[in-house]
Amino acid sequence: MAFDYDLFVIGAGSGGVRAARVSAAYGAKVAIAEEYRVGGTCVIRGCVPKKLLVYGAHFAEDLADARRFGWDVPDCDFSWPTLRDNVLAEVDRLNAAYTTTLDSHKVEVILERAEVAGPSSVRLASGKTVTAGKILIATGARPQLPDFPGVEHGITSNEAFHLPALPKRVLIAGGGYIANEFAGIFHEFGCEVTVLNRTDVILRGYDEQIRDRLLQISMAKGIQFRFNAAFKAIEKQADGSLKVQLTNGAEMDVDCVMYAIGRVPNTEGLGLEAVGVELSNGAVKVDADNRSSVETIFAVGDVTNRVQLTPVAIREGQAFADTFFGGKPTQVDYGCIPSAVFSHPPIGAVGLTESQAKQKYGAVRVYTSDFRPMKNVLAGRNERALYKMVCEAASNRVVGLHMIGPESAEIAQVAAVAVKAGLTKDAFDQTVALHPTMAEELVLMK
Template sequence: MSFDYDLFVIGGGSGGVRAARVAAQTGARIALAEEDRYGGTCVIRGCVPKKLMVFASGYPQMMREAGEYGWTVHAGGFDWHAFRSKLQAELDRLEGVYRKILSGNEVDTFDARATVVDAHTVRLGSGEEKSAKHILVAVGGHPIKPDMPGADHGLTSNEIFHLDELPRSILIVGGGYIACEFACILNGLGVQVTQYYRGAQVLRGFDEEARGLVANEMIQSGIDLQLGTNILEMEPAEGGFRVKSTDGGEKIFDQVLFATGRKANTGGLGLEEVGVELGRNGEIVVDDYSQTAVPSIYAIGDVTDRVNLTPVAIREGMAFVETVFNGNPTPVDHDLIPTAIFTQPEMGTIGLSEEAAREQEEIEVYATSFKPMRQAFAGYDQRVLMKLIVSKANRTVLGCHIVAPEAGEMIQLVGIAIKNGATKEEFDRTCAVHPTMTEELVTMHDPVRTA
């Protein structure tokens, strides 16, 4: 049977674009359809603009520290409009890069919504149909709001980058990394931030000691973090929105941001009708090779709700091409993925938390918390954490958790050692770089506890 393409990719985010580019380099005929902006969640409304906002929000503390180091600093107020204009220009540039990557690799692109008609056919928004030997779905996900009165008035992470004005006050609802990151960002930009989370501690699923330190530092920085609290309803009021909470209180905020979960973008794609299995949250169910229940249809990235991180989507795309186009079946490796939470301070983590490791086997915990040199000299009480979880049986480092400025940069490098099975003794044999924060990772000789 003759097809228009060897591969039709639905979705122009990081995973879809990488898969299309690499597949095209094998000589295959590739097409890609994207209904919104190329670059997807990460580039347009996620990691990239968020990290730039993280940078912007860090300058007030840097300027305060500069004064303690002898510099005379005359700082004006934050110009949101100037920053937002430059931010949008950068996102436009990056979208252009993604388009150029595709065109440079002779990938046919369609700026249109594409839906699945059958195992080998997609239909574009224009009604035109294209056939393909393989279909790759990489459409990502979207933030969702809670089912409660007035929720439509709230913002999500999609809209936060496009505000006409920065609010004077904001309520952030949620306790995951998106909620905590935006709480820190907006607090740093001068917004009065309140955060409600229904659980006992933010950043559920991460190491308890690490997330506890992040929460304490958030509170110390001025964020009104209210745990065990949720929102019941909200309504427009003079000065913003009146919010009723589960603790019986009522407050008015300029804006309310919901960071209460995400859902796969599978609605209306026609997947179930052709036999693709969807999970409870609408995610596409795939095997270890990203293949769906329909052999010619594959899926990667957040739409599969496996590990929802941009580098993971890219690696899934590479494994897909290796499997389908290079004849080398390559399962996706989701084990020991380093990751960072860009709060202030940041958290970097890889492997098992102390709690998860304790349930698995006998462990030793090596940890230290201290005031880092730079902040201590400036008179601040901020603390950092360096923590290793070690197997008693074979001395392998099962997990590493860092809470510190630039923890994301640190965990990337530590992750190489842990991914390659380094033992505690191999950490110990590595000479310390002094004076640094991470030298503690190779100088902690005695465990603080065993379990």
């Protein structure tokens, strides 16, 4: 039968835009529907604006350190509205750029909500129904909210980019990368920051030594942590402040509560279950080719809850287009995906942690470099960096690299190539160090 489109994409985030653009380049007739703004979580309310805030926050330490390097830096005032508005202006620019890219590839952009009406049909908010040979769900995920009285008085990372003013006292709930990143951002902007975590572990999934080092540094900077506690209730006071009651009986008075306790796939109200698409904890279940339980319906990105990272969504969107419209069957390799935490200082990691490697291989060799970065020495900072290499004992093949310290996230990208290629510790040892750099510690670990 003839369809209105070869491909209809619901959700114009990183994965959906890549799939739409590449499929159209292969000659497919493509439409993409987006109810909010083109660009998705990463561009509009995630990695891009957050990284810009991280850059802005770093200036607090850089300006202080500059005096030790001979610069006559006066006491500087920080303007949150200036940074906020400049970041939001950049988001506007990227939104326009993404839209232009889709237009240039002749992808029809439909700026309204779309729902699945059948295996090959989509119903738009305007009431119009269109048909497509394939439907791709790329609606991403949203911040998860806890359940307790007064939860509505808190914000998520979505709203953090739009705050009218910086709060003096911030309570951030969560122990993952979003919680720790915003803890560093708010702290550098002069806020009193407390991190609330229902367990006693931050950054679960990262190497234990690395996450312990971040905890030590964060506490030394003045960030407070409340472990093994959760919300009981929040009450808004007459002066606008919030009285927080915790399950351990403690109470706190703060000006802002931010929830960073995880993300939930956006599948509600899309009509998926009605047409037979199988979900698992709200996420679309897909096979290695991104196909759902319905032959004509596919999904990529955070809505599948496989690996919630923008580059992964982009790879999945590319693989989908290559496979079904480019004649090049492609499946994403989920091994050795690098990740970063843009905390203060940042973390870069790829491969297995020491604990994971021991479980998989039994015997492992661990090499480390625990050092004070040259810049920190002259700046008078006691903050130490830690690099860690985990190797399979039998072959000395590097199976994991973990770093915390300045520029760790940048260095981790190159390190990921080495781990992905299966290089051994000997290959690192035989490489001449690039001196003086942070990265040279990769080839000097003992």
